[in-house]
Amino acid sequence: MKFDLLDKHLYLCTPLRDDICEFVEQCIRGGVDIVQLRDKTNSDDNLLRGAKLLSDLCHSLNTPFIVNDRVDIALLSLADGIHVGQNDITPKDIQLLLKEDMIVGLSTHSNFEIEAIDPDVIDYFSIGPVEKTPTKPGREPVSLDALTFAETFSQSLTRTKKLPFFVTGGVAPEKVQNLYNHGASRFVVVRYLTESKDPYASAKELKLAINKLFSK
Numbered sequence: 001m002k003f004d005l006l007d008k009h010l011y012l013c014t015p016l017r018d019d020i021c022e023f024v025e026q027c028i029r030g031g032v033d034i035v036q037l038r039d040k041t042n043s044d045d046n047l048l049r050g051a052k053l054l055s056d057l058c059h060s061l062n063t064p065f066i067v068n069d070r071v072d073i074a075l076l077s078l079a080d081g082i083h084v085g086q087n088d089i090t091p092k093d094i095q096l097l098l099k100e101d102m103i104v105g106l107s108t109h110s111n112f113e114i115e116a117i118d119p120d121v122i123d124y125f126s127i128g129p130v131e132k133t134p135t136k137p138g139r140e141p142v143s144l145d146a147l148t149f150a151e152t153f154s155q156s157l158t159r160t161k162k163l164p165f166f167v168t169g170g171v172a173p174e175k176v177q178n179l180y181n182h183g184a185s186r187f188v189v190v191r192y193l194t195e196s197k198d199p200y201a202s203a204k205e206l207k208l209a210i211n212k213l214f215s216k
Contacts, residue, residue, distance in 0.1 A: 002101045003064040003080060005124050005164050008033045009210050010203070011188045013068075013168075015039040016050040021057050026200040027193055028061050031207025036083055036188075038068035051077035066105060071097050081105065081123070086113060091121040107168075109142055111149045119161050125150075126188055129169025130179065133190070141169065144182040151183030173209035180213045 011034040012027050014020070024035055035058050037051055051067055055077045058065035066081045067074035071094060074082045081103025082094060091104050098104070106125045108114050117125060127150045131141050150165045157163050167184040172192045179187070189206060196202035 002103060002123070005034070005064070005103070006162055008064070008164070009186045010034070010207050011036065011166050011186065012193055012203075013038050013188055013190050014194055016042050016046060017194075020050055021053050023194075023199055024054060025057060025061070027203045028058070028063050030200040030203025031210075032063070032189075032193070032203050034064050034066065036066040036068055037073075038083075044073075048073055048076055051079060055079050064103060066103060074098070074102070083107070083126075092118065095121055108150075109139065111146060114146075114150055114153050117153070117163075119157050119163050122163070124164045124166065126166045126168050127184075128167050128188070130167060131170040133169050144179075147179065147182040147184045149183075171206070173206050176206075176209050176213060185213065 010032050012032040013036045014024065016039045017023060035054065037054055039047055047070065051073050055065050064080040066083050067077065067079045068083050069088050071082055071089065082098065083105035084091060084094065085107040091106055094104055103123045104121065106117065106122045108125050108127050114127065127142060127146055129139060129141055130144060147167055154163050154165055164186055166186040166188045167179050168188040171187045171189045176187060187210065192206060193199050193202055
């Protein structure tokens with residue numbers, strides 16, 4: 001059975017690290033409600049080992065676990081889903097490989113790429129980055145207007161399928177209000193947590209800032 005993503009608002013994207021399970025657990029307990037493993041440098045053996053550990057951990061905490069790009073790692077680790085970019089295997093082709101109840105996410109970086117989405121083959125999409133980030137070297141930021149476009153697109157599908165989207169790029173507590181004002185209500189976080197000395201406290205602070213958006 002697929003996780004319902006509509007009530008998920010804080011999405012951690014992390015590479016492997018020596019303390020990966022301790023780090024991710026602290027983030028989840030602080031408020032993270034989706035976890036993605038994205039690592040472009042480790043060996044396949046390390047990646048699979050880390051993915052299996054994270055899959056077990058996330059499932060024990062009732063949190064969806066997503067693997068970036070690697071369908072084989074996602075399947076072997078019993079992940080809940082796969083996230084792909086514009087230059088990876090297409091979501092339609094991925095459906096031929098994945099189990100029926102697995103989540104499929106897609107990165108977008110422009111209005112054109114959003115318009116090209118087939119809502120029947122993905123479960124969510126991301127838009128960004130809204131500012132330059134070292135996790136996406138060479139990728140130019142999208143305008144904040146792209147968030148408004150993404151929200152309009154998402155709402156246009158409501159009658160047939162609710163398709164949530166997440167904003168990426170430099171997400172931090174002091175920035176979520178402005179992003180929300182432009183249409184975003186779900187956030188992918190990387191450095192604010194991966195570089196934190198206290199990931200539990202940082203996740204809690206970020207989740208509190210997000211929760212405040214819905215209490216006004």
